[in-house]
Amino acid sequence: MDILISSVSTQPIYEQIYTQIKNHIIAGVIKEGEALPSIRSLAKDLRISVITTKRAYDELEKDGFIYTIAGKGCFVAKTDIEFIKEENLKEIKEHMQKISELAAVSQLTGEDLARMLLLFHENRQQGKEKQEDKRR
Numbered sequence: 001m002d003i004l005i006s007s008v009s010t011q012p013i014y015e016q017i018y019t020q021i022k023n024h025i026i027a028g029v030i031k032e033g034e035a036l037p038s039i040r041s042l043a044k045d046l047r048i049s050v051i052t053t054k055r056a057y058d059e060l061e062k063d064g065f066i067y068t069i070a071g072k073g074c075f076v077a078k079t080d081i082e083f084i085k086e087e088n089l090k091e092i093k094e095h096m097q098k099i100s101e102l103a104a105v106s107q108l109t110g111e112d113l114a115r116m117l118l119l120f121h122e123n124r125q126q127g128k129e130k131q132e133d134k135r136r
Contacts, residue, residue, distance in 0.1 A: 001030055001037070005046055013048055017056035025065050025076055026084050036066060036074045 043053040060066045
């Protein structure tokens with residue numbers, strides 16, 4: 001399981017961990033019942049505080065993505081992936097509505113927006129590739 005921490009992000013580190021693990025669960029990269037790295041192990045690998053990792057795991061557990069067995073670790077809980085995807089889709093639609101409204105005021109075309117989205121996607125992919133290269 002790859003987790004990338006950005007020191008320049010405005011998002012707190014525990015939220016970066018939370019979001020990436022949640023996304024791995026939703027995407028099926030880590031499956032129901034699969035063990036997560038121990039809190040200490042993940043903190044050591046990411047070179048961050050155990051407290052930060054614990055907070056991310058606590059949030060994941062609170063939201064029903066993982067469960068803890070004392071003395072054994074944290075595991076991926078059974079989740080309704082379709083429901084989560086549907087909730088994400090609603091949020092995406094809300095953002096797109098706001099983008100559409102702002103684009104109209106700014107006199108941007110659908111093509112302009114499509115190019116911007118493609119550029120964001122390409123930059124995101126390049127960023128992932130650079131992070132993977134750094135690990136090797």
